[in-house]
Amino acid sequence: MYTSSSTYLERRSPERLQPLKHDSCALCTITDGLDIAILLNKDEKRTSPLGSTYTMGSSRTELDRADPAPQDRDTLHLFSGPPPLLSPTATPCGPKDWPLRTARQSKRARVESIIRDTAGSSSQEPDIDGATEDVQEDKGPREWPPDGIQAQRAGRSGVVGCWTSEDLAIKNRHQNMKCHPLLKFKSSGGLPPEDWERDSDQPKEETPLEETHSFGSDSPSKDHYDIFTDPHCGDGFEIPSNRKACGRKKARVPTASSPQRTPDMANALMANILKYELSRAVSMSIDSIFKSMPLLEHPPAVVVMERSAATDLPHRSHLHRSRQGTPPGTSPYGEKVCGSTLAEVQTEALALVVQRPPQARSNALCGPHQRPHGKQEFPSSHRTELRSEPQGSDAMDPVRHAKNTCDGLKQEALSAACTPGSKVRCKVNSRSSVRGAQSSRHFAVDPGFLGGLCVPLDVKARSDGPQSMLMSNFFSLNDGLTTSHLKKAKLMFFYTRYPSSLVLKTFFHDVQFTRCITSQLIKWFSNFREFYYIQMEKQARQAVAEGVAHAGALTVGRESELFRALNMHYNKASDFQVPERFLEVAEITLREFYVAVSLGKDSDPSWKKPIYKVICKLDSDVPEEFKAHYPD
DNA sequence: CACTGTCCTG
DNA sequence: CAGGACAGTG
Numbered sequence: 001m002y003t004s005s006s007t008y009l010e011r012r013s014p015e016r017l018q019p020l021k022h023d024s025c026a027l028c029t030i031t032d033g034l035d036i037a038i039l040l041n042k043d044e045k046r047t048s049p050l051g052s053t054y055t056m057g058s059s060r061t062e063l064d065r066a067d068p069a070p071q072d073r074d075t076l077h078l079f080s081g082p083p084p085l086l087s088p089t090a091t092p093c094g095p096k097d098w099p100l101r102t103a104r105q106s107k108r109a110r111v112e113s114i115i116r117d118t119a120g121s122s123s124q125e126p127d128i129d130g131a132t133e134d135v136q137e138d139k140g141p142r143e144w145p146p147d148g149i150q151a152q153r154a155g156r157s158g159v160v161g162c163w164t165s166e167d168l169a170i171k172n173r174h175q176n177m178k179c180h181p182l183l184k185f186k187s188s189g190g191l192p193p194e195d196w197e198r199d200s201d202q203p204k205e206e207t208p209l210e211e212t213h214s215f216g217s218d219s220p221s222k223d224h225y226d227i228f229t230d231p232h233c234g235d236g237f238e239i240p241s242n243r244k245a246c247g248r249k250k251a252r253v254p255t256a257s258s259p260q261r262t263p264d265m266a267n268a269l270m271a272n273i274l275k276y277e278l279s280r281a282v283s284m285s286i287d288s289i290f291k292s293m294p295l296l297e298h299p300p301a302v303v304v305m306e307r308s309a310a311t312d313l314p315h316r317s318h319l320h321r322s323r324q325g326t327p328p329g330t331s332p333y334g335e336k337v338c339g340s341t342l343a344e345v346q347t348e349a350l351a352l353v354v355q356r357p358p359q360a361r362s363n364a365l366c367g368p369h370q371r372p373h374g375k376q377e378f379p380s381s382h383r384t385e386l387r388s389e390p391q392g393s394d395a396m397d398p399v400r401h402a403k404n405t406c407d408g409l410k411q412e413a414l415s416a417a418c419t420p421g422s423k424v425r426c427k428v429n430s431r432s433s434v435r436g437a438q439s440s441r442h443f444a445v446d447p448g449f450l451g452g453l454c455v456p457l458d459v460k461a462r463s464d465g466p467q468s469m470l471m472s473n474f475f476s477l478n479d480g481l482t483t484s485h486l487k488k489a490k491l492m493f494f495y496t497r498y499p500s501s502l503v504l505k506t507f508f509h510d511v512q513f514t515r516c517i518t519s520q521l522i523k524w525f526s527n528f529r530e531f532y533y534i535q536m537e538k539q540a541r542q543a544v545a546e547g548v549a550h551a552g553a554l555t556v557g558r559e560s561e562l563f564r565a566l567n568m569h570y571n572k573a574s575d576f577q578v579p580e581r582f583l584e585v586a587e588i589t590l591r592e593f594y595v596a597v598s599l600g601k602d603s604d605p606s607w608k609k610p611i612y613k614v615i616c617k618l619d620s621d622v623p624e625e626f627k628a629h630y631p632d
Numbered sequence: 633c634a635c636t637g638t639c640c641t642g
Numbered sequence: 643c644a645g646g647a648c649a650g651t652g
Contacts, residue, residue: 515635526637529638606638608638
């Protein structure tokens with residue numbers, strides 16, 4: 001759930017850092033949580049502005065504020081994930097001889113700080129909350145960053161406008177604080193990253209993904225005090241891989257003056273804090289999930305929502321981009337996400353939302369397949385196979401319903417998905433739709449799931465994980481043509497070689513007819529015709545070459561070579577009883593070609609056109625059965 | 633100009 | 643089977 005959110009930031013952060021690395025001014029423009037770590041890191045290098053992270057946390061308890069450590073940890077933890085930029089061999093960000101021992105000391109110091117603060121230890125400013133105390137307390141090794149920098153950041157990032165009155169009140173009480181870095185989260189997403197952060201701060205919350213990529217693997221315990229150096233942080237600009245660790249590590253150097261407290265007290269306090277943070281994190285993550293739900297419910301709105309995505313929850317905007325063909329490894333912000341893929345980022349969350357037991361899924365969406373079949377052209381021996389395809393039109397009903405609820409704008413958006421950039425999309429659609437099945441380079445997605453969901457072929461082929469699976473399910477359900485559609489089209493070809501768009505819409509009523517879909521269907525039939533005419537011409541030339549006396553001598557029977565070729569192409573499984581009429585039409589076509597060839601008309605570049613004209617008049621009505629089901 | 637169909641190519 | 647170029651049509 002929220003893990004993905006935090007992971008998102010974690011993955012992203014290194015990228016955001018990149019440009020900053022060499023340009024300290026860039027700090028001013030950063031609007032998400034990253035700069036916090038940067039600031040902390042940088043500041044800590046000189047001295048550390050710990051405690052600053054607290055003052056503005058208006059929603060936090062006094063206890064929280066009293067101790068900068070947890071907050072600090074949280075903040076830094078934002079970058080504790082498996083940054084793609086980090087190599088497994090990343091060197092520690094701090095001195096190599098900073099061992100876990102130091103970490104324990106830091107922990108201890110933090111707890112002590114909590115105790116001290118809650119006990120109402122002295123402060124130079126009586127009405128000041130813990131943050132200031134912390135500042136005072138850590139005054140030795142830490143300093144506030146130059147006011148100029150903070151003010152600059154505040155100004156440029158527009159953070160000030162986001163301050164709550166309480167924040168401001170607190171701010172006013174702290175002359176040293178020009179701006180609280182954490183406030184920036186308010187302008188960058190609504191969900192305080194520290195909350196996501198906190199989530200992942202709990203070892204239990206760590207996803208397998210994070211574990212595999214845990215660059216802090218040196219310490220299996222996921223101790224956040226592990227120290228790593230981002231290889232991209234040159235010149236001592238250290239970005240903790242376990243970023244929080246890095247920053248915190250330095251920040252939390254215990255002071256010699258730290259009073260000793262009993263471990264029991266510390267534990268109790270820590271437990272309380274933990275409890276509080278946990279419950280808060282859970283509720284926040286639930287909120288974030290619900291915030292992103294509308295997206296899933298109204299797929300066509302994607303384009304419309306795109307604009308706001310940038311200012312929305314990061315993982316949400318991320319979804320948009322992924323869906324819109326953002327090249328793999330490119331973040332919604334156009335940055336390369338080195339190493340990790342965005343798909344990975346979303347994997348857990350989406351899997352949680354979508355995955356259900358195959359059967360339940362199938363039933364839920366598609367329902368029992370009801371085939372109003374008459375015998376007609378369908379041999380009973382194949383009835384089972386035909387019925388087995390759960391992609392009845394019923395299956396699409398939910399989608400159609402959803403579509404119907406869309407307003408014009410959304411319809412337009414959906415249409416747009418197939419127009420301007422549509423070519424790309426269409427390509428993906430049909431191209432992979434046919435080949436995807438065979439192309440095993442596509443990924444392991446529960447086939448039962450996809451089939452049960454009546455997911456378009458392209459989706460099946462493209463699915464490179466639960467992420468794209470979810471995307472596609474909601475986005476493409478009604479704009480993709482499936483193999484079943486293709487098969488149906490081929491069988492329809494036995495009746496109509498030149499279907500009108502009305503016929504297409506009638507018999508493919510379960511797909512959202514965009515221009516893209518329409519032309520794809522038209523293209524299909526065009527291809528069918530192409531093959532058909534090629535076979536006819538080939539056969540006619542062969543007849544001419546064989547010295548067939550007259551056209552009447554040419555017949556097309558079910559045993560003929562010509563018919564076999566055609567049947568193999570349009571009815572590969574031979575599970576469809578080809579209508580007699582088709583044999584007649586084929587015969588007529590063959591004779592037309594024979595006559596033309598034998599008369600030497602083929603010297604005319606457009607000699608086939610008259611034939612086409614004849615053939616297009618031979619179309620017959622497509623049986624009603626084709627409206628009802630997929631002959632797959 | 634948009635759409636459709638054919639032809640060629642991959 | 644799809645994409646692209648091209649031509650014909652309304």
